[in-house]
Amino acid sequence: xxxxxxxxxxxxxxxxxxxxxxxxxxxxxxxxxxxxxxxxxxxxxxxxxxxxxxxxxxxxxxxxxxxxxxxxxxxxxxxxxxxxxxxxxxxxxxxxxxxxxxxxxxxxxxxxxxxxxxxxxxxxxxxxxxxxxxxxxxxxxxxxxxxxxxxxxxxxxxxxxxxxxxxxxxxxxxxxxxxxxxxxxxxxxxxxxxxxxxxxxxxxxxxxxxxxxxxxxxxx
Numbered sequence: 168x169x170x171x172x173x174x175x176x177x178x179x180x181x182x183x184x185x186x187x188x189x190x191x192x193x194x195x196x197x198x199x200x201x202x203x204x205x206x207x208x209x210x211x212x213x214x215x216x217x218x219x220x221x222x223x224x225x226x227x228x229x230x231x232x233x234x235x236x237x238x239x240x241x242x243x244x245x246x247x248x249x250x251x252x253x254x255x256x257x258x259x260x261x262x263x264x265x266x267x268x269x270x271x272x273x274x275x276x277x278x279x280x281x282x283x284x285x286x287x288x289x290x291x292x293x294x295x296x297x298x299x300x301x302x303x304x305x306x307x308x309x310x311x312x313x314x315x316x317x318x319x320x321x322x323x324x325x326x327x328x329x330x331x332x333x334x335x336x337x338x339x340x341x342x343x344x345x346x347x348x349x350x351x352x353x354x355x356x357x358x359x360x361x362x363x364x365x366x367x368x369x370x371x372x373x374x375x376x377x378x379x380x381x382x383x384x385x386x387x
Contacts, residue, residue: 168361176198188264191220193270216250266307270309271310279332281326283330307339319369342365343355
């Protein structure tokens, strides 16, 4: 067994700190807004110019003018603010955003991340990921542990063009949670039903000796 997309997003939502400003990347991270824990108040920022995003709308209630950076329809809150991209990136580059939860195609054991292009594929633009990984206080990656061919996406070294070097703090995949530490990655938590040997077998990166007992997630 392993976590599905919603379970990965729910686990990532546990990283949110009360009162913080957070940016959610394209893909699985956008689902995090649906799983903000009770008692935790965070302000979600989108680099296309919105501060204070609500959860995804119910079918039939979508407003085509309200979208996130991934062009998905979203909802606004009572305290939502709107501004241009220049101000949005000023917030990011100025260190005003506490954390970014991003998707990735590859992450290396030293915290390198590649998530903006695949050579030979049409890319409309690099988006805001490079600014985010350089400007926010903490970077959490949420992604599948392996690609569609079964190859690990948690590597010793990234093979794709880098978005940022040495910037990732924590990796959440369908198999578990790993932290970037000196010498490699440390297993923090295993998805329900996943063994440590299974996670290690799916990981190309170096996994250092676990300093504390690895926890298992409860069934959801």
